[in-house]
Amino acid sequence: MITHDLVILGTGPAGMAAATTALEYGITPVVIDEQPAAGGQIYRALESTPVRDRRILGEDYWSGESLIKGLKDPQIDYRPATTVWQLTRQREIGLLHDDKAEMICARHIILATGAMERPMPIPGWTLPGVMTAGSGQILLKSAGAVPQAPVVLAGCGPLLLLLATQYLRAGVEIAAILDTTPRNRYRAALKHTPGALRNASTLLKGVGLLRELRRAGVRHIKGVSALRAEGSGQLERVLWKQQGDDNWQTLETPTLLLHQGVIPNTQITRAVDCHHEWDEQQLSWRPRLDEWLSTDIPGIAVAGDGGGIVGAKAAAMQGQLAGLGAALALDKLTLANSTERAQPIRKALARDTAIRPFLDVLYRPAKQWRLPDDDTLACRCEEVTGGEIRRMAEMGCRGPNQTKSFTRCGMGPCQGRMCGITVSELLADANQQSVEETGYYRLRPPFKPITLGQLAKAAEEG
Amino acid sequence: MSRRVVVVGAGFHGCSAALRLSNQGYEVTVIDKAYAGRHASGVNAGGVRRLGRHPAEIPLAIAAWERWQNMTSIVGDDCGFRPVGQIKVAENNNDMAILNERERQVQNLGYHHEKLINRDELRKRLPALAGHCPGGLACDGDGFANPYRTVTAWRREAERQGACFREGIEITDIEPKGNGWRLSGGEEHFDADLLVNCAGAWSGELCKWLGEPVPLTAEAPMLMITERLSPFLGTVVGATSRPLSFKQFENGTVLIGGGVCGVVDIARHVAETRLGGLAENADTVVSLFPFMKEARIMRTWAGVEAVMQDHIPVIGLSSQHDNVIHAFGFSAHGYQLGPITGEIVADLAMEREPKLPITPFSIQRFQTPCPE
Numbered sequence: 001m002i003t004h005d006l007v008i009l010g011t012g013p014a015g016m017a018a019a020t021t022a023l024e025y026g027i028t029p030v031v032i033d034e035q036p037a038a039g040g041q042i043y044r045a046l047e048s049t050p051v052r053d054r055r056i057l058g059e060d061y062w063s064g065e066s067l068i069k070g071l072k073d074p075q076i077d078y079r080p081a082t083t084v085w086q087l088t089r090q091r092e093i094g095l096l097h098d099d100k101a102e103m104i105c106a107r108h109i110i111l112a113t114g115a116m117e118r119p120m121p122i123p124g125w126t127l128p129g130v131m132t133a134g135s136g137q138i139l140l141k142s143a144g145a146v147p148q149a150p151v152v153l154a155g156c157g158p159l160l161l162l163l164a165t166q167y168l169r170a171g172v173e174i175a176a177i178l179d180t181t182p183r184n185r186y187r188a189a190l191k192h193t194p195g196a197l198r199n200a201s202t203l204l205k206g207v208g209l210l211r212e213l214r215r216a217g218v219r220h221i222k223g224v225s226a227l228r229a230e231g232s233g234q235l236e237r238v239l240w241k242q243q244g245d246d247n248w249q250t251l252e253t254p255t256l257l258l259h260q261g262v263i264p265n266t267q268i269t270r271a272v273d274c275h276h277e278w279d280e281q282q283l284s285w286r287p288r289l290d291e292w293l294s295t296d297i298p299g300i301a302v303a304g305d306g307g308g309i310v311g312a313k314a315a316a317m318q319g320q321l322a323g324l325g326a327a328l329a330l331d332k333l334t335l336a337n338s339t340e341r342a343q344p345i346r347k348a349l350a351r352d353t354a355i356r357p358f359l360d361v362l363y364r365p366a367k368q369w370r371l372p373d374d375d376t377l378a379c380r381c382e383e384v385t386g387g388e389i390r391r392m393a394e395m396g397c398r399g400p401n402q403t404k405s406f407t408r409c410g411m412g413p414c415q416g417r418m419c420g421i422t423v424s425e426l427l428a429d430a431n432q433q434s435v436e437e438t439g440y441y442r443l444r445p446p447f448k449p450i451t452l453g454q455l456a457k458a459a460e461e462g
Numbered sequence: 463m464s465r466r467v468v469v470v471g472a473g474f475h476g477c478s479a480a481l482r483l484s485n486q487g488y489e490v491t492v493i494d495k496a497y498a499g500r501h502a503s504g505v506n507a508g509g510v511r512r513l514g515r516h517p518a519e520i521p522l523a524i525a526a527w528e529r530w531q532n533m534t535s536i537v538g539d540d541c542g543f544r545p546v547g548q549i550k551v552a553e554n555n556n557d558m559a560i561l562n563e564r565e566r567q568v569q570n571l572g573y574h575h576e577k578l579i580n581r582d583e584l585r586k587r588l589p590a591l592a593g594h595c596p597g598g599l600a601c602d603g604d605g606f607a608n609p610y611r612t613v614t615a616w617r618r619e620a621e622r623q624g625a626c627f628r629e630g631i632e633i634t635d636i637e638p639k640g641n642g643w644r645l646s647g648g649e650e651h652f653d654a655d656l657l658v659n660c661a662g663a664w665s666g667e668l669c670k671w672l673g674e675p676v677p678l679t680a681e682a683p684m685l686m687i688t689e690r691l692s693p694f695l696g697t698v699v700g701a702t703s704r705p706l707s708f709k710q711f712e713n714g715t716v717l718i719g720g721g722v723c724g725v726v727d728i729a730r731h732v733a734e735t736r737l738g739g740l741a742e743n744a745d746t747v748v749s750l751f752p753f754m755k756e757a758r759i760m761r762t763w764a765g766v767e768a769v770m771q772d773h774i775p776v777i778g779l780s781s782q783h784d785n786v787i788h789a790f791g792f793s794a795h796g797y798q799l800g801p802i803t804g805e806i807v808a809d810l811a812m813e814r815e816p817k818l819p820i821t822p823f824s825i826q827r828f829q830t831p832c833p834e
Contacts, residue, residue: 086737089734094737101741273730402497406610411760413689413760415760444735444763445735449758449759450758451756451757452718452744452747452748453754453756455740455741456747456755458741
């Protein structure tokens with residue numbers, strides 16, 4: 001097994017910045033990415049997108065060009081289209097590329113595996129025609145494809161508004177935006193505006209998106225308190241209620257895009273059993289990290305949204321910080337030197353993330369959007385409903401590893417990525433205990449499915 | 463008369479002991495450092511197998527098999543037991559000779575549950591098997607069950623009979639107190655007239671404290687499970703000279719195991735899988751069932767098992783103390799025996815001659831110098 005100094009997983013802003021920073025200090029990193037092209041989710045398909053009208057995806061998207069250029073330095077061993085299916089605490093990494101499984105080892109690892117969308121398990125969320133705003137954006141960026149119009153967007157959070165404006169600019173008909181942000185949230189978020197003003201440009205961008213949508217006359221329905229998708233075999237209509245009104249309202253639509261923010265993708269940090277904590281402000285799990293973004297496992301660090309949601313710009317700064325951390329760990333820099341170089345980055349990071357409390361409070365999804373009702377699926381792979389999880393709690397299941405054994409919840413092809421947070425929160429709620437006490441799935445490799453044939457081949461090649 | 467019993471370890475054997483002792487009116491407390499069925503008992507391959515047992519284990523396995531038939535009447539749940547049979551497959555003529563010899567040996571002991579089958583019969587029973595296999599050894603009536611469900615059913619029944627389960631308490635000290643023991647863990651103390659050691663991979667530590675060390679190692683047999691496939695396999699399949707255990711569940715997923723081991727991290731109380739071993743196992747599967755090449759693996763894991771030097775368990779009274787009973791070290795094949803452990807422990811507690819022959823499992827075997 002070959003041992004490399006530094007292996008970085010992921011080529012979003014954090015991964016790319018970590019790679020170029022490490023290179024500055026004489027480390028030649030291996031950068032692994034599952035996607036065929038660099039950029040992560042935020043800069044996905046930047047080099048190949050058919051959407052050449054730069055106005056549609058916006059300047060933030062195109063700002064990823066310089067990071068991608070940095071990643072292409074010939075000294076960086078960049079391996080696209082490579083899946084990581086295993087990582088051990090001894091820092092052995094199982095890779096899969098072109099049908100070939102391989103194991104490599106690293107002295108230092110930076111996980112830059114980013115965020116995933118928070119599931120939004122409303123009644124009917126599994127109907128064909130219902131998808132997430134994130135997947136809608138992937139289609140747009142990578143293939144220039146848009147779903148069948150008119151579309152309805154529902155939920156909350158910056159990405160929902162961004163996608164709406166991108167659709168608007170691309171000429172997609174938007175039937176409505178159903179905003180689930182509770183009305184009192186605007187007032188609650190107000191007290192965090194001083195912090196938000198430290199990152200005024202992001203705040204202004206948000207205001208700009210809202211203005212653009214309003215000017216275009218997009219129907220923006222606020223204070224949505226209940227939501228369901230209906231149709232026989234596929235989505236036909238969306239129904240909702242507004243706060244203070246007990247009547248259902250209806251819109252016929254072939255496409256519903258759901259979104260209620262993003263959460264750290266902790267699949268890999270969980271699988272190696274890093275210490276995780278429940279972040280009550282962001283309502284999500286995150287690995288515990290030190291000042292160099294290292295986990296409690298020696299030689300494994302996390303940069304970017306995977307360690308707690310910070311956004312693309314801050315993720316890149318964290319990538320720089322983790323790159324310095326790698327240089328320190330690999331004896332390329334002294335502690336004094338790396339501390340000195342980290343200082344301006346930490347300062348900029350503090351400024352940029354000052355807007356987080358404001359966003360976290362404003363777009364904090366209410367309980368009814370996080371806990372599916374008894375008839376709604378929590379686990380899509382194994383088709384386990386919210387009701388079944390509640391029954392398991394009544395039977396005495398305190399944590400998700402017990403419900404897993406009884407219901408197979410979380411044991412399907414997505415490996416519990418989609419239902420993990422929902423099941424932890426459901427059990428915590430039903431057992432009236434904290435999410436922290438309830439815990440999370442013990443995750444098992446492979447992180448992504450690998451075939452027996454691919455694995456067997458690895459045996460032959462030793 | 464000793465009435466208060468503390469069972470250390472809430473695996474299948476601990477739950478079985480708790481149930482049978484409660485049945486007899488003992489006041490039973492089961493203590494587990496994690497939760498019931500956390501390790502070997504909850505995450506094993508679920509094989510219910512008499513096939514290929516060590517000669518000393520055969521009478522126990524046969525008695526246990528009878529309990530498996532009546533599981534619902536014992537604990538109110540069939541524990542997912544499916545008597546689909548088990549077959550050990552020969553991959554070549556050398557394997558066939560080994561199986562032939564095994565059949566003869568078992569029959570000489572007076573048992574007839576293991577039967578040699580020829581190529582045609584093998585083909586009939588396992589149409590998906592690769593053509594090169596010349597035969598196998600079959601045990602009809604064996605099968606598989608659901609491990610975690612089993613532990614839970616036994617634990618529940620023990621609780622209904624009055625046993626008390628204390629989870630998340632790690633015993634850190636044992637000292638004699640009066641005619642019994644005082645166990646301490648966390649901030650708590652537990653007094654017992656009788657101590658039952660069912661602590662699995664952590665039993666060796668207890669034995670050390672009790673002054674009778676045993677050659678026990680913690681091992682971590684690995685398992686992997688595939689995505690759902692169309693039904694192609696009814697019977698549980700093993701190989702003769704390579705580690706393999708292979709079964710398809712009703713939901714279509716295929717479980718692959720057989721004893722290739724991962725890495726135990728005893729300090730963190732967990733086990734990790736090892737690529738090399740998994741790859742070896744995958745290779746065996748693909749050579750026996752070529753079409754499985756395309757099957758995707760969904761999960762791999764390893765459970766922590768107590769393995770004795772001679773690969774058979776310790777069941778019986780302590781050699782040092784008359785108020786300690788051991789039942790541990792089932793060496794990665796204890797699941798099937800779970801139902802009878804409690805009966806033996808109850809017999810010993812009541813100072814009755816156990817109905818099953820347990821002399822070969824005495825802890826004293828490690829204290830007598832070997833003739834060699």
